């Protein structure tokens with residue numbers, strides 16, 4: 493989402509268009525169902541801090557990390573009570589073991605390479621407290637050929653627009669379930685949206 497990420501002021505509006513408004517509803521669902529007052533939450537790829545601001549309002553202590561200094565500057569304005577750190581997702585191990593109740597990532601893990609994704613999932617297991625949860629909302633490949641066909645048919649104008657706006661393609665999270673289970677997590681919730689192309693997945697550190 494590189495072009496949008498260079499222009500944070502337009503970013504939230506652009507993402508709303510690209511996800512047909514669904515991403516805002518998914519963020520609200522994350523906050524109401526999976527984040528509680530007093531939780532220590534790490535947000536990976538926090539972008540403009542829109543979700544961080546919602547989690548702060550619900551009483552959580554939020555640490556957001558992002559690779560983009562421009563996004564973080566906007567996040568600091570949108571959620572001044574959160575702590576924001578300029579680092580890449582693969583550096584989160586520095587933040588300390590058994591520290592977080594939740595690790596949340598929306599539309600950011602799909603920007604990682606397969607190796608980075610595997611590493612971030614495994615290090616998330618270390619960072620979470622026992623019983624803590626990894627909460628991920630991101631692009632997934634729809635399951636079943638007819639769903640993939642339907643998704644292509646309906647989503648290709650959006651995909652074309654996404655490419656025009658971002659000049660980049662993301663990697664829908666293939667093999668995600670296997671990676672989280674291999675890291676030791678147990679998947680406790682999964683819901684798909686937008687013709688099976690966007691999923692909210694919650695995995696628990698048993």
Ligand SMILES: C[S@@+](CC[C@H](N)C(=O)[O-])C[C@H]1O[C@@H](n2cnc3c(N)ncnc32)[C@H](O)[C@@H]1O
Pocket residue numbers: 493497507536537538539540542557558559560563579580581582597598599600603604
């Ligand atoms: C599509 S945006 C999503 C932002 C926000 N989570 C949201 O849902 O609105 C992806 C974010 O991930 C960040 N990002 C991409 N690669 C990253 C990496 N390797 N480490 C940390 N952040 C990264 C980008 O800078 C960007 O802010």
